[in-house]
Amino acid sequence: xxxxxxxxxxxxxxxxxxxxxxxxxxxxxxxxxxxxxWGISTSFFQLAALEARQSGLKVxxxxxxxxxxxxxxxxxxxxxxxxxxxxxxGYLNLYFSTADYARQVISTVLAQGSDFARGEPKGQKIMVxxxxxxxxxxxxxxxxxxxxxxxxLCRILSHAGYxxxxxxxxxxxxxxxxxxxxxxxKYHAGERPDRDITRWMGDLYAEASRRLEENPELxxxxxxxxxxxxRKDPQVVNLWKETRQWSLDGFNEMYALLDIPFxxxxxxxxxxxxxxxxxxxxxxxxxxxxxxxxxxxxxKIDDVLGLKQEKYRVLVVLRSDGTALYATEDLALARxxxxxxxxxxxxxxxxxxxxxxxxxxxxxxxxxxxxxWADKLEHVAYELVNLPGNVVVSSREGTVVLLExxxxxxxxxxxxxxxxxxxxxxxxxxxxxxxxxGIGAIKYPMLARENGKIVTFDWETALDFDGxxxxxxxxxxxxxxxxxxxxxxxxxxxTTPQYAxxxxxxxxxxxxxxxxxxxxxxxxxxxxxxxxTLGFELARAFNDFYTQCPVISAEPQVxxxxxxxxxxxxxxxxxxxxxxxxxxxxxx
RNA sequence: GCCCUUGUAGCUCAAUUGGACAGAGCACCGGACUUCUAAUCCGAUGGUUGUGGGUUCAAGUCCCACCAAGGGCGCCA
Numbered sequence: 145x146x147x148x149x150x151x152x153x154x155x156x157x158x159x160x161x162x163x164x165x166x167x168x169x170x171x172x173x174x175x176x177x178x179x180x181x182w183g184i185s186t187s188f189f190q191l192a193a194l195e196a197r198q199s200g201l202k203v204x205x206x207x208x209x210x211x212x213x214x215x216x217x218x219x220x221x222x223x224x225x226x227x228x229x230x231x232x233x234g235y236l237n238l239y240f241s242t243a244d245y246a247r248q249v250i251s252t253v254l255a256q257g258s259d260f261a262r263g264e265p266k267g268q269k270i271m272v273x274x275x276x277x278x279x280x281x282x283x284x285x286x287x288x289x290x291x292x293x294x295x296x297l298c299r300i301l302s303h304a305g306y307x308x309x310x311x312x313x314x315x316x317x318x319x320x321x322x323x324x325x326x327x328x329x330k331y332h333a334g335e336r337p338d339r340d341i342t343r344w345m346g347d348l349y350a351e352a353s354r355r356l357e358e359n360p361e362l363x364x365x366x367x368x369x370x371x372x373x374x375r376k377d378p379q380v381v382n383l384w385k386e387t388r389q390w391s392l393d394g395f396n397e398m399y400a401l402l403d404i405p406f407x408x409x410x411x412x413x414x415x416x417x418x419x420x421x422x423x424x425x426x427x428x429x430x431x432x433x434x435x436x437x438x439x440x441x442x443x444k445i446d447d448v449l450g451l452k453q454e455k456y457r458v459l460v461v462l463r464s465d466g467t468a469l470y471a472t473e474d475l476a477l478a479r480x481x482x483x484x485x486x487x488x489x490x491x492x493x494x495x496x497x498x499x500x501x502x503x504x505x506x507x508x509x510x511x512x513x514x515x516x517w518a519d520k521l522e523h524v525a526y527e528l529v530n531l532p533g534n535v536v537v538s539s540r541e542g543t544v545v546l547l548e549x550x551x552x553x554x555x556x557x558x559x560x561x562x563x564x565x566x567x568x569x570x571x572x573x574x575x576x577x578x579x580x581x582g583i584g585a586i587k588y589p590m591l592a593r594e595n596g597k598i599v600t601f602d603w604e605t606a607l608d609f610d611g612x613x614x615x616x617x618x619x620x621x622x623x624x625x626x627x628x629x630x631x632x633x634x635x636x637x638x639t640t641p642q643y644a645x646x647x648x649x650x651x652x653x654x655x656x657x658x659x660x661x662x663x664x665x666x667x668x669x670x671x672x673x674x675x676x677t678l679g680f681e682l683a684r685a686f687n688d689f690y691t692q693c694p695v696i697s698a699e700p701q702v703x704x705x706x707x708x709x710x711x712x713x714x715x716x717x718x719x720x721x722x723x724x725x726x727x728x729x730x731x732x
Numbered sequence: 733g734c735c736c737u738u739g740u741a742g743c744u745c746a747a748u749u750g751g752a753c754a755g756a757g758c759a760c761c762g763g764a765c766u767u768c769u770a771a772u773c774c775g776a777u778g779g780u781u782g783u784g785g786g787u788u789c790a791a792g793u794c795c796c797a798c799c800a801a802g803g804g805c806g807c808c809a
Contacts, residue, residue, distance in 0.1 A: 174748060187751065193789050205789030233752060234789085278809085318809070412809095440807040454734065458806040470809050500736065501804055527737080527802090534802080558771095565771065581771085593745075596737060598802075605744070605758085609771055612745080612757040619771050627768045658748085665748080677746065680756080691764095691773045710768090732771065 149225055150184060153238070157186075160219045166212070167194045175658065176237050182654055183226070183239040188212040192234070209234030242650065243640045246709070249657045251638050253712040260719050261660040263305030263667075269487055271309040272298050274494035275404070278315040279391035280324035282346025283398060284544040285601050286529045286537035292590040292725070293526055294494040295404045296672035299723050304667035309485065312406045313477065314395070316388050317413040320349065322370045325383060327352035330365075341394030343546055345387075374467070398547055402583060403725055408484075410477055419472035422479065422513075423461045431512055432461055440464045443509050459505040474506045482517045490520050492670070497525040497596065524670055526595040532602045545601065554582035557607045558615075562732065569731060580727035584614030591724055592676035612680050614726050617717060620683035620690075622732045624714035627695050628707070635711055636704035643702055648689040649709060655682045656716045663723070672724065679720040686713050 154171035162168065169191050173184040192208035203211075213231035220238075222229055227241035253260045274294020277283055294310075302308045327348055328335075337344040356362055372380045399405065423441055426432035432443045440463055445456035461471050481491050493503060503523035511518035530536060535543055559578035562569065569577070586606065593599055609615040645653075659678065666674040695706040721728045 174751085177748070177752070185752090189751075189789055196789080207789095209789075235752065276809095315809070320809085442806055444806085454805090457735095460807045463807045465807090467807095469807065471807095497737070498803060499809085502809090525737090530802095561771065565769075589744090594738095597745085598738085600744080608758075610758080611771095613771090615771055616757095619769085623769065623772085630768055662748085669749085673746085674748095677756090684756085687772060690768080691770095694768070696768050732769080 149223075153220070153223060156220065156223075157216055157236075160216060161191070161212075164215070167191060167198065169194065175654075176239075181237070181239065182242060182245055182650060183228075183237055185235050185237045187235045188216075189234055206234050242645050243642075245657075246645060246649070246653050246705075247638060247640045249653050250708050250712040253656060253715050254635070254708065257715060258719060258722070260715060261663045262303055263660075263664055265307075266305040268489040269307045269309065269485060270301055270490045270492065271311055271481055271485060271488055272301070272492045272494060273311040273313055273410075273481075274298075275399075275406075276313040276315060276495065277391075277395055278318075278320060279388050279395075280321045280345055281349050281391075282544060283342045283395065283547045284537055285547065285550060286544075288547060288550075288586070289526055289529050289590050289599060290494050290496070291399075291402065291404055292587050293524075293595065293672065295402075295725050296587075296591050296675070296723070297492070297494065297524070297670055299725055300663065300666050300672060300675060303719075303723055304663050306667070309408060309488075310406045311408045311410060311481070313410045313412065314392070315412045316391075317373075317384075317411075317416070319366075319370070321384065321388075322373060323352045323356065323366055324349050325373075325380065325387065326366045326369050327355060328387065329369075329383070331355075337390050337394075340548060341390055342398070343548060345391050345394065346544075346546070398551075401551060401579075402587075403727070410480065412473055415473035415476040415480070416468040418476035418480070419468050419474075420462065420466075422475045423472060426461065426509070426513060429513065431509070436462075436464050436466065438464070443505075443512075445505060445508055445512070448512055449508075456505050456508050457501070459502075459509055461509070471502065471506060474502075475510060478506070478510055478518075478521055479515065482515075482520075488517070488520060490522055491517075492522050492524050494524045494526065497527055499523070500525050524595065527598045529590075529599045529601050532600055537601075545603075550586060550606070551583065553603070554586055554607055555579055556582075558582040558585070558609070561609060566731060573731060577729045577732055580729040581609065581615050581618060581732065584618060584721075584726040585609060587724060587726055588614035588617075588676060591672040592680070594673055595671060614721075614724075615732070616687075617679050617683040617721060618726070618729055619732055620686040621714060621717045621721065621728045622730065623690055624686065624710050624717065625730055627690075627710050628714065631696055631703075631707055635708055638708070639701075639704060641701075641705045643705075646693060648685070648692045649706075652682075652685040652689045652709065652713060655685045656712060659716060659719065675720060675723050679717070679724065682713070682717060682720060686717065689713075 150173050157171050158168065171186050173186055176183045176185045188209040189205055191212060192205045196203065196205060196208065210231060210233060213234055213236045216236055217229050217231045220229055225241060225244055226238050228239040230237050272294055275291035277287055298308045298310050332348065356366065369380065423432060426443065427434045427441065431448060432441050434441045440460045442458050442460045444458050446454050459471055460469060461475065463469060482488055500523060507518060507521045531543055537543055555578045558581035559574060562574045562577045589606065590599060662674055662678050666672060693706060695703060695710060698706060718728045
């Protein structure tokens with residue numbers, strides 16, 4: 145909002161500075177950083193410093209910056225739409241006129257509804273690959289971050305104006321799958337999962353690992369089974385297909401609960417052969433070195449690039465026995481993405497930070513091989529989810545917190561609270577609230593953290609519904625809805641407030657006005673954290689308003705104005721919750 | 733050995749990308765429900781931003797060194 149005014153003012157300032165013979169520097173507007181200040185600000189330190197360097201004048205920079213700010217303030221006077229202009233400590237602050245500003249912000253939100261803060265279509269298509277779960281294994285809190293972070297990124301990018309393709313890449317083949325099949329065929333033949341599919345699949349996998357650990361000689365049988373898979377033995381392939389589907393069914397249940405959809409599935413198993421073709425091509429081009437059967441096929445990336453210092457090191461692209469590796473498949477997967485969507489402008493991989501080098505290697509190898517889209521591949525790295533005391537989540541260590549357990553616990557905990565707080569709700573409504581609150585509480589901490597920082601999971605924090613957490617934001621939404629319901633009727637028409645706005649109202653409008661810019665920033669930086677933080681701050685501003693500014697009992701003019709502000713706040717909170725994939729409940 | 737990430741209040745995290753007084757939430761202490769839902773609000777306590785240099789008008793943010801934690805380094809995914 146107010147981009148036009150900002151651009152015009154910047155032009156006027158630049159003209160003025162030029163007329164004073166001052167250096168030409170871009171005018172960068174920022175929000176005045178003090179809570180409750182409505183306006184934009186820019187500083188003149190850079191200008192003063194540059195001038196001092198060019199002319200050799202000995203005036204202290206901050207003093208000179210203040211002089212310039214004062215001159216500019218005098219020159220501008222008070223522009224239309226503003227009510228105060230001041231020069232302070234080298235900064236030029238322009239305060240919006242409160243009445244106009246509030247009216248404009250509120251009306252914009254109410255007119256745009258759920259499209260509030262939606263960016264202009266950018267004409268760019270972005271694929272986001274995230275939540276790469278392994279079939280035939282458990283789905284635990286550790287896997288949750290990629291799913292939630294990736295989903296949040298998709299929502300933000302889409303709202304910011306990009307066309308987004310949500311891709312999943314399940315690990316449906318590999319040693320872990322063969323181990324599982326071996327265990328199933330030998331000890332569980334004919335069994336089928338009933339409920340809790342993913343748990344059952346995970347249990348069988350853990351059992352297989354245990355058996356092999358206790359009796360290492362059994363690994364021969366697993367290897368033999370792998371060979372049968374490689375020969376495409378129909379019995380093995382069919383069983384693999386059937387059991388793989390069980391896992392996928394289980395994943396789908398959880399994605400549905402979490403409201404995380406996908407447009408496109410790529411499966412690990414689809415890329416073994418295609419990957420081998422690319423490797424053959426790399427060998428033909430002299431990029432990869434083939435040392436089979438004594439050694440593997442690899443790319444000495446640093447050598448190829450002529451780097452003196454090691455950076456990309458060596459990427460093994462095929463095993464010495466000719467079977468495919470993760471890297472083999474990744475080469476083919478990237479090609480497939482751009483074959484399916486030739487006009488993709490970016491392909492993001494939301495994968496944990498441990499694979500940073502791997503992706504750098506794969507991307508660089510594709511670039512060397514001459515694929516024109518190689519520079520559009522991008523690894524969005526995030527840190528792992530740990531348990532208190534820096535304990536790694538691991539099925540082998542028995543430290544897993546299964547996703548289904550987490551969801552169940554969070555929801556039942558939320559249900560208890562609803563029953564306490566709002567016993568009059570119907571049973572059905574209570575369940576819906578509990579789901580919204582429980583799942584929101586799980587999602588929020590995964591989003592409200594810098595991507596590169598470890599999330600420590602512990603039950604206490606995860607199920608703590610107080611303070612900076614999703615329920616806080618949801619509650620603000622509920623309160624706003626409650627006021628509107630009590631007030632009844634339709635919203636009063638747009639008016640310019642004729643009374644002096646109070647501080648909580650000013651802060652609240654300010655928060656709402658920041659949203660469009662923050663959406664763009666979060667999209668550009670690929671950081672849902674910024675949305676999560678803003679969501680909390682907006683909710684806090686609303687709660688503050690709620691306690692200090694009566695709406696329904698206020699005199700008619702104030703009441704009308706505040707009702708519109710409440711409706712706009714509710715809408716703005718809904719937009720931010722939607723960007724995080726968190727449900728906005730009607731009651732709590 | 734080389735490379736990457738992180739280090740901010742007792743704990744968990746922010747800080748408009750180099751700007752104005754480093755802000756929240758938990759926890760602790762003290763207050764506020766016959767008034768729009770107290771899953772809330774108000775107040776108090778709490779800081780040499782790991783250490784030492786440097787660049788800059790301006791450094792939590794950039795550069796160098798050191799310390800600490802985590803991660804990655806040719807046939808795991």
